[in-house]
Amino acid sequence: MIVQVLYFSWVREKVGLSKETIDTEAKTVSDLIMELCIKDECYKLAFSNLDVIRVALDQELADQNSSMEAVKEVAFFPPMTGG
Amino acid sequence: MIVQVLYFSWVREKVGLSKETIDTEAKTVSDLIMELCIKDECYKLAFSNLDVIRVALDQELADQNSSMEAVKEVAFFPPMTGG
Amino acid sequence: MKIVVQLEAFDPGEELDNFKGQLKSSGALVSFSGIVRDIPGGLNRIEIEHYPIMTEKAINKICSEACLRWELEDLMVIHRFGSLKKGELIMMVATAANHRTDAFEAAEFLMDYLKSRAPFWKKEIGSAKASWVVSKAVDEKALSRWETS
Amino acid sequence: MKIVVQLEAFDPGEELDNFKGQLKSSGALVSFSGIVRDIPGGLNRIEIEHYPIMTEKAINKICSEACLRWELEDLMVIHRFGSLKKGELIMMVATAANHRTDAFEAAEFLMDYLKSRAPFWKKEIGSAKASWVVSKAVDEKALSRWETS
Numbered sequence: 001m002i003v004q005v006l007y008f009s010w011v012r013e014k015v016g017l018s019k020e021t022i023d024t025e026a027k028t029v030s031d032l033i034m035e036l037c038i039k040d041e042c043y044k045l046a047f048s049n050l051d052v053i054r055v056a057l058d059q060e061l062a063d064q065n066s067s068m069e070a071v072k073e074v075a076f077f078p079p080m081t082g083g
Numbered sequence: 084m085i086v087q088v089l090y091f092s093w094v095r096e097k098v099g100l101s102k103e104t105i106d107t108e109a110k111t112v113s114d115l116i117m118e119l120c121i122k123d124e125c126y127k128l129a130f131s132n133l134d135v136i137r138v139a140l141d142q143e144l145a146d147q148n149s150s151m152e153a154v155k156e157v158a159f160f161p162p163m164t165g166g
Numbered sequence: 167m168k169i170v171v172q173l174e175a176f177d178p179g180e181e182l183d184n185f186k187g188q189l190k191s192s193g194a195l196v197s198f199s200g201i202v203r204d205i206p207g208g209l210n211r212i213e214i215e216h217y218p219i220m221t222e223k224a225i226n227k228i229c230s231e232a233c234l235r236w237e238l239e240d241l242m243v244i245h246r247f248g249s250l251k252k253g254e255l256i257m258m259v260a261t262a263a264n265h266r267t268d269a270f271e272a273a274e275f276l277m278d279y280l281k282s283r284a285p286f287w288k289k290e291i292g293s294a295k296a297s298w299v300v301s302k303a304v305d306e307k308a309l310s311r312w313e314t315s
Numbered sequence: 316m317k318i319v320v321q322l323e324a325f326d327p328g329e330e331l332d333n334f335k336g337q338l339k340s341s342g343a344l345v346s347f348s349g350i351v352r353d354i355p356g357g358l359n360r361i362e363i364e365h366y367p368i369m370t371e372k373a374i375n376k377i378c379s380e381a382c383l384r385w386e387l388e389d390l391m392v393i394h395r396f397g398s399l400k401k402g403e404l405i406m407m408v409a410t411a412a413n414h415r416t417d418a419f420e421a422a423e424f425l426m427d428y429l430k431s432r433a434p435f436w437k438k439e440i441g442s443a444k445a446s447w448v449v450s451k452a453v454d455e456k457a458l459s460r461w462e463t464s
Contacts, residue, residue, distance in 0.1 A: 078450070166286075277415055
């Protein structure tokens with residue numbers, strides 16, 4: 001399954017990328033995070049504290065245990081600070 | 084004791100005056116209202132429902148049983164509708 | 167701290183910009199504007215009567231109280247009297263604070279007190295008849311939120 | 316209903332006047348403006364990053380929810396991204412309703428959700444260092460006020 005993965009704020013800075021295309025078999029967001037952390041040290045750094053990682057699936061807020069089924073775009077970022 | 088008595092809104096319209104000077108021996112606001120009601124029918128009309136009569140003594144909100152001692156200006160009006 | 171009771175119409179945008187322009191440190195700015203609404207049957211105008219010396223005293227007191235209760239950098243109250251047309255601004259309140267909760271609460275507090283404790287009375291003059299606006303129980307009740315025990 | 320996410324600076328007074336100008340029946344108009352504050356040591360600028368497609372979706376959703384919950388004639392949300400200087404407006408919300416409680420509550424609701432549920436991230440660039448603004452527990456907690464059971 002091909003997904004676009006987006007990173008924002010300090011997650012983007014730690015990963016060193018704002019966007020990448022990934023071929024994954026991950027069933028949940030957690031699976032995807034684990035896959036990424038195995039791939040490279042920079043992801044381990046970015047995802048070292050999962051409490052401050054938020055995720056959106058196809059631009060809708062989701063949980064780390066949400067299913068990746070039929071998802072086209074995943075975004076990882078810290079808690080939002082708008083307003 | 085000489086006091087200025089002011090009327091606002093429909094109290095003013097019913098009394099037919101916006102201001103008058105009164106020589107009174109009233110000890111409380113209630114006493115003054117009674118004095119006025121004896122004086123003329125128009126006051127009876129204005130003060131027929133005391134629940135909707137508010138009073139200020141020297142420009143400070145007061146009660147109908149507040150003392151008139153040393154008061155120079157009394158104002159009668161309905162509940163306020165500012166804002 | 168700008169507190170004005172005036173006969174003249176005013177522009178909310180201009181007042182907001184002026185108020186914002188002189189702020190030094192605030193992160194949150196709340197404004198409330200009260201606008202003359204239409205009435206069933208059509209409104210000709212409203213007339214606002216007030217009790218001049220008491221109006222100033224009452225508004226000053228309400229504003230001082232707000233400054234004691236919340237961390238405000240500044241606040242503003244403008245209230246009109248006299249004759250107003252539909253769509254015109256009756257009054258405007260603005261509050262500035264570091265944090266949005268202070269600015270919001272102070273603005274609501276000012277409004278609740280201006281509604282029921284500042285000596286203004288509104289009369290609606292329609293095409294058919296004129297009548298004094300009746301105070302609402304809900305406005306009196308709103309004040310209980312701010313009572314300190 | 317004006318919802319804009321923009322790079323450009325804007326004028327709060329002009330926006331308030333435009334918003335007020337197109338209202339037909341409201342008696343109450345509330346606005347909130349968020350302003351860039353200074354930081355200890357001096358602020359050079361802030362940078363606001365956002366997630367474009369999601370930003371629009373999230374703000375639209377928040378606004379629809381506000382329209383369902385309160386009797387509003389209209390509402391407006393403007394939020395900037397990119398580089399902003401001290402004193403500039405980060406964002407502005409305006410709500411118009413017949414009654415002030417609706418306008419106030421809807422504006423506070425919009426602010427609470429924009430703070431923690433719209434994908435914006437602020438970075439403060441000071442003279443010495445740059446750091447991402449950390450979300451506050453109090454902002455997350457503010458949302459619980461609006462939870463429906």
